[in-house]
Amino acid sequence: MNSETIEIRKGLAGVIVDYTAVSKVNPDTNSLLYRGYPVQELAARCSFEEVAYLLWNGELPTPDQLTEFTARERGGRTLDPMVKHVIDGLPTTAHPMDVCRTAVSVMGARHPLAEDSTREANMEKAIDLFAAMPAVVAYDQRRRHGQDAVEPRDDLSYSANFLWMAFGEEQVPEVVEAFNVSMILYAEHSFNASTFTARVITSTLSDLHSALTGAIGALKGPLHGGANEAVMHTFDEIGIRPEESTEEATTRAKAWMEDALVQKKKVMGFGHRVYKHGDSRVPTMKAALDKMIAHYGRPELLGLYNALEQAMDEAKAIKPNLDYPAGPTYHLMGFDTPTFTPIFVASRITGWTAHIMEQLSSNSLIRPLSEYNGQEQRSL
Ligand code: COA
Numbered sequence: 001m002n003s004e005t006i007e008i009r010k011g012l013a014g015v016i017v018d019y020t021a022v023s024k025v026n027p028d029t030n031s032l033l034y035r036g037y038p039v040q041e042l043a044a045r046c047s048f049e050e051v052a053y054l055l056w057n058g059e060l061p062t063p064d065q066l067t068e069f070t071a072r073e074r075g076g077r078t079l080d081p082m083v084k085h086v087i088d089g090l091p092t093t094a095h096p097m098d099v100c101r102t103a104v105s106v107m108g109a110r111h112p113l114a115e116d117s118t119r120e121a122n123m124e125k126a127i128d129l130f131a132a133m134p135a136v137v138a139y140d141q142r143r144r145h146g147q148d149a150v151e152p153r154d155d156l157s158y159s160a161n162f163l164w165m166a167f168g169e170e171q172v173p174e175v176v177e178a179f180n181v182s183m184i185l186y187a188e189h190s191f192n193a194s195t196f197t198a199r200v201i202t203s204t205l206s207d208l209h210s211a212l213t214g215a216i217g218a219l220k221g222p223l224h225g226g227a228n229e230a231v232m233h234t235f236d237e238i239g240i241r242p243e244e245s246t247e248e249a250t251t252r253a254k255a256w257m258e259d260a261l262v263q264k265k266k267v268m269g270f271g272h273r274v275y276k277h278g279d280s281r282v283p284t285m286k287a288a289l290d291k292m293i294a295h296y297g298r299p300e301l302l303g304l305y306n307a308l309e310q311a312m313d314e315a316k317a318i319k320p321n322l323d324y325p326a327g328p329t330y331h332l333m334g335f336d337t338p339t340f341t342p343i344f345v346a347s348r349i350t351g352w353t354a355h356i357m358e359q360l361s362s363n364s365l366i367r368p369l370s371e372y373n374g375q376e377q378r379s380l
Helices: 039-045 048-057 063-072 080-088 095-110 118-146 158-167 173-188 193-202 210-218 225-240 246-262 282-296 298-317 321-334 337-361
Strands: 022-024 031-034
Touching: 022 095, 022 282, 031 039, 031 048, 039 048, 039 173, 039 282, 039 298, 048 063, 048 158, 048 173, 063 080, 063 118, 080 118, 095 118, 095 158, 118 158, 118 337, 158 173, 173 282, 173 321, 173 337, 193 210, 193 298, 210 282, 210 337, 225 246, 225 321, 225 337, 246 298, 246 337, 282 298, 282 321, 298 321, 321 337
Parallel strands: none
Antiparallel strands: 022 031
């Protein structure tokens, strides 16, 4: 091949590498479908459990299927004592994403079906992880505060139980609903960096847990899932002052943004590789954030939020992505900022594993080419 005719697509931007039936991201119509259903409708009408079932099975569950599936998930919520032991051995200064990645790795090494990559075995592993991740995320946050683990409750939904294990208190329905919405919105987004990582690892015929540890590593980065944590750092840098008025918060946020733009900073929570006219998930998550702002009585946060969004739009016409409203929502619920991306992991486990199973159903080793631009051949 002549080097003049070679087109390098940095970051694989715009490259279609395979088919997928899991989800459809359409930036032109600003829509996102999970197995054909608009994500906004799923968020409005379904539980996260139903959406997980949909992603894995291609159809929403019947009432009987949901009962069976829910029982299976509720039966797997307890933190494996060995996983807890390993977490306890990690410093409390370790990033929660590193804890998450380690926990998944331990769960993989301990899984009775570890080396079995049939669809049946992978479905078992996926449901086990789906059920167990909230306990990992919740316990890791608690141990940083010197608190004990809270035992799961099998009379609560996935989202209600997640919050219960994190805070040791039952949350009101509005808060549970906002959390459920976030879990649904985070569940799946086609060939994003972490999902693609999982598919690359799977394509070598490695196992599901290995693919997921790689995916968690990819998600940790601030250009990907780590952005929800980074958004909160921006808010903290500007300063969250619950006592101040919306107008005061707006003025300070605008000043921060002007400075950030002069310094050519990347403002986390804005921009997207695929959506260039706005992220289809933002309006639904923003509505959930609005409810949380009203519930917790924190209008100054809305001042910060709106001011940054407006300033970014005026300066660069770059729109917020899902991480922008999700970060402050988790903050209001009481999660520590470094716990935000692990919550994303607990959700995205569903999408990742759906892709792993899809990859295996028509596998081809993923191995692209590169164009060498180093030293010409030379002799020692
Ligand atoms: N803040 C400031 N400028 C931004 C920006 C942001 N968040 N996102 C994009 N831009 C600017 C870039 O600086 C670049 O400007 P230039 O052409 O003058 O150099 C232009 O927009 C294109 O950005 P680029 O990074 O090349 O686009 P991309 O498609 O490769 O990147 C992201 C997409 C997500 C990596 C990028 O928007 C980003 O880094 N966002 C912040 C992190 C984030 O929120 N990630 C979560 C994504 S869901």
